[in-house]
Amino acid sequence: MTSPLNQAIGKVPPNGNPLVAHRYGADPYALVFGDRVYLYMTNDALEYDGNGVVKENTYSSINKIAVISSSDLVNWTDHGEIAVAGQEGAAKWATQSWAPAAVHKVIGGKDKFFLYFANNASGIGVLSGDSPLGPWTDPIGEALILRSTPGVEDVTWLFDPAVLVDDDGKGYIYFGGGVPEGQFAEPGTARVMKLGDDMISVEGTAEVIPAPFMFEDAGIHKREGVYYYTYCSNFYDRERPEGSPPAGEIAYMTSSSPMGPWTYHKTILKNPGHFFGVSGNNHHAIFQYHDEWYIAYHAQTLSKAEGIANGYRSTHLGRLSHKEDGSIQNIEADYKGVQQIGCFNPYHRVLAATMGWSAGVKTEFMASAGKRLVTDIDNGDWIGLSGVDFGSTGAGAFSASVICLEGGGNIELHLDDPAGVLVGELSVPAANGPEKVMEFKTEVSGAEGVHDLYLVFKGTTGTGLFKLESWQFME
Incomplete structure (x- = not known):
């Protein structure tokens, strides 16, 4: 039985507005x-x-x-x-x-x-x-x-x-x-x-x-x-x-x-x-x-x-838009937002606090890691990235830097929807000792071309699963 996914609030795929849904500004x-x-x-x-x-x-x-x-x-x-x-x-x-x-x-x-x-x-x-x-x-x-x-x-x-x-x-x-x-x-x-x-x-x-x-x-x-x-x-x-x-x-x-x-x-x-x-x-x-x-x-x-x-x-x-005479056209505010400029590269190290859409998560600065991490991760939460280009060869592996917590859990990698095609799953063990950043890796199959990417977090509801620092795909 699959656990329920949390819903996006405020910024809902495929909309671009508001720009982020985990904080105000x-x-x-x-x-x-x-x-x-x-x-x-x-x-x-x-x-x-x-x-x-x-x-x-x-x-x-x-x-x-x-x-x-x-x-x-x-x-x-x-x-x-x-x-x-x-x-x-x-x-x-x-x-x-x-x-x-x-x-x-x-x-x-x-x-x-x-x-x-x-x-x-x-x-x-x-x-x-x-x-x-x-x-x-x-x-x-x-x-x-x-x-x-x-x-x-x-x-x-x-x-x-x-x-x-x-x-x-x-x-x-x-x-x-x-x-x-x-x-x-x-x-x-x-x-x-x-x-x-x-x-x-x-x-x-x-x-x-x-x-x-x-x-x-x-x-x-x-x-x-x-x-x-x-x-x-x-x-x-x-x-x-x-x-x-x-x-x-x-x-x-x-x-x-x-x-x-x-x-x-x-x-x-x-x-x-x-x-x-x-x-x-x-x-x-x-x-x-x-x-x-x-x-x-x-x-x-x-x-x-x-x-x-x-x-x-x-x-x-x-x-x-400026008209030919320099005057400014009227602007229509909306939830759709603006067109994405270029595809997102998953083969560079990506700070986890980079999101197109999200559900349930927050971010906070961790002095011990020296970076801003995705936190408050619970079962069914997720983050999504728009227009990710895996290339014609496709991805062969995925790695993530995490801080293990008492819950532990999995990061499921889905294409085009939080419940879309599953191309990989990374297991994150429960904490065993003091908090520190650890790297874990898993194989990936079926991630080719341009897709929206969703990192879906699974584990036992009500326990802190882990904190996510950064991630990267390998060709």
Whole structure:
């Protein structure tokens, strides 16, 4: 008798959205480096009341930034969290880390990476590192932008940064938000400011971006000499003049200069409630990858599927198209997501926290292994990978690095469905001694060509089976 398989929740095959189903992530910002897209996200985490019931997300305890990356835009590797604010974080002066922005610049012949974040709505900080994954340090020991910064004294919310490094190497930071009393149509709270060559200082005075019905969520991208400033409109519920952005939508302005002047055009992405039946704030990032343009945005689809849509958000991807005249076409948010770019190679070592889809599992960083592992593995759980290319010769063996637990169990290898064709089965023994990473191997037969791959975990229900660190097929 086969044991029942657990069901995917939120991200269901073959859909690409939300990007991951084992964790939340809001306010996405994209960094393309090498052959990967890195997405940095506000680390939404469940909050509970005194009775253990999930309550509305207050954002007040969020002091980490979550990071995922992909080379094909469907299978995503979970890199865990960056400890940003608080006593455990790099920026000990800060209390929160919201709405990150990340950028790469070559300085002194070396690749440098900068991660900007909002310390609630009171200021913007910056961390620096030597890779997209850090390690991250606080280079200035204080906020980069505060109310004492020239030109921002009357900005309601000092948050939601976006950063552009122009073709000449000059950096610019876009930020701000909020609606002063009675100023819904022209809040005047969006700003752009020059960054110093070191990317950790600002120059001159912040300039106002006259964004109609501005609320929050700065975005910036450049295409064919045109600068596109994008933002989320406010929720003012009275009648608006014709041509104004509707409530809670992503709108855009353009300029021939990174500092403006700016011309308003229209909105391009409706509120998540229009597409997914659960409304909330609207936050986005636009980026280019392999000559195509994409928009990352968040919605409460995963938490809705879990029955707890109380402000816990998940990142999604969609295609973005510019017309011949440079205008941006309207975007349809959906569960389908974007097309996979290239096949997944199973013959390289794969970090186990790389998933197209999943059911039941979580991930956590294991200091003893120095990596992020797939954990909470129970009988009937599984992870799936999209578009795996086994080649014409096919796979002959499969190996996995695991940490054995008291339960032990099996990893079944299925094609195209968690209950699809079985091409191999790896036995993982129960633990015998202290936790350590061990390698196990098994023969594989029938894995040829391109298929979705499912690693299905079997064992005794209610016991910890094992933790999965990495895996690989051999031809």
